[in-house]
Amino acid sequence: MQTWALIKDSFREAIDRKLFWVMLAISALIALSMAASGFDDRGMSILFGYMRWNSPDLAVTSPIHKQAVATILGHFIADHFLGWVGIGLAIIATAGTFPSLMERGTIEVIVSKPMRRWHLFLGKYLGGMVFVLVQASIFVLITFLVAGTRWKVWLWSYFWLIPLFVVLFSYLFCFTALFGVLTRSPLASLALTFVAWFLIWAPQATYGLLQAFPPRPEFNPVVRFTEAACSILPKTGDISFVAIKLTGARLPGDLLWRSDSQTEHDEFVENARQVDEESAEFSITRSIGSSLAFEAVIVLLAGWRFCRRDF
């Protein structure tokens, strides 16, 4: 009863903010822009049929059609929209969750109720996650329906993006909670969460560069430090990798490459094969498990502070 009340309140609070509706509007806009294009047996159209190209390569009967749609959904939508814009908006929308809970005059009433402070903290934490779960579900559902009706591909694996998005959000929401409890300020909590996001992203980006351009041996300590940081910190960058793997998407160039140069094409196919091999070696369990372990430590720290402080 108490947990449900907390979740419901978090949701009401989030809905009260304009950002909830902004996020819904953005979701609708993306779905609408997707719906403006369509595929059929002859080719594709855009601007709701205003322009069209008839080509067997673009038709739904094309052997790469389903793969191309999966790539658009799993790669562009998941990685670029959900992974960055969606997460950013979700963090902004939930930055006030803990500061508003701890507002003077409100927190006194709440902590005097017959519930453990840990229960209260975790209930509110869960409330923030549920808000994002709802937003992600709406977004994925409407884009799934558009892809099915307009692009003629019912990609059921696309629904994996919902839990993935929530998990990615939770990697950062733990910082929102921690900074919210420490500062009691939505703005400070928001700013510090974005700083934390950057600090998590930076070692991953550095690691990627080091892999692509192996440094000289004297930089080995930097490499080791980067590797250690990447293994401990939440792996936000892995999520797009996981999304591509679970939705069955491929790198876009692999599918859409059209070059007259056979050599260039062969090189590209070889690169794609290497990516596939790396993907096969990649462990989703290890990536998400270690990230959740780090998140748990931050949540414990935030919860401990929340339970110990006076109001």
Add this chain to the structure above:
Amino acid sequence: MEVTEITNWAVDLIRVHKRYGKIHALRGVNVQVRAGEIFGLLGPNGAGKTTLVKIMMTVVRPDEAHGTVLGRRLGHPKKLARVGYLPENHRFPPYLTGLQVLDYFAALAKVPRRVRRQRAPELLDRMGMADWGNTRVSKYSKGMLQRLGMAQALMNDPDLLVLDEPTDGLDPIGRRDVRLLLQELRSRGKTVFLNSHLLSELEMVCDRVAILVGGYIARQGTLSELTEHTVEYHVVAEGDLADLDAQIAELQARRDRSCVIVTGHDTRRVNEVIDLLRRNGRMIESVRPHRFSLEDVLMEVIGGGEGEPVPIARRLDAPR
């Protein structure tokens, strides 16, 4: 914290200490509240009243505290379900309506949904806000928020009601309503712990009060216990009494124009003053006992620099 003893006190706080850095807010406070009474806590600003209330309600963690609330250790979750609390300057989420506020906080107090649905409109009606249940609290006036806060504190039908400045922001009618409500609750056997700086309010409803000064309970008892040692008798006579000043002083009384004031509950000295006036041909117009108000007592305590803890031995009269 630990359970020191199980008593029939509704509130039995022993040696409550709290420090905020270098400030020693509470220095071993002992407070006992009988079940079924209205108990008032008063004191000057910064005396530690709100801190003490917050410790009772687990909002603030004490450095040291013993004793019980409703027979169980401080902060016992099951007993908190039997306590209603209205903090000072409370704020409710502005996106909720009045009914939603009552439902939300009652759900946190583990009040079953069926009871919540029935009780919320009843209490709003009782607080004179029946038409405001579906309006967002962001549109409420301060007085309405205070009434809603009272309703919130009553949603779990508490055995102990802890109110911090409950009449703050209320107009005279609202204050009277709160007084009547508290008296009604007392008649139903509920205990009320009232923290207020409005001494006249406390005087009108409280059975017992405690005066908190500088982190200590300086005085604690019934209103008559606190005020009886500070009674005065005013003997008013005709004419100027200046020529009798020396003899009045000998009787340990003082003169204020044509009035002789005898401090203390000493009727023998009052009669001696009357005899003196009559011996000197003065007509006695009136003899009036003048009991000190709570405000006088508070001023005396603050002015006298009192602030020593009430001994725990005074708790021997605890009801069992």
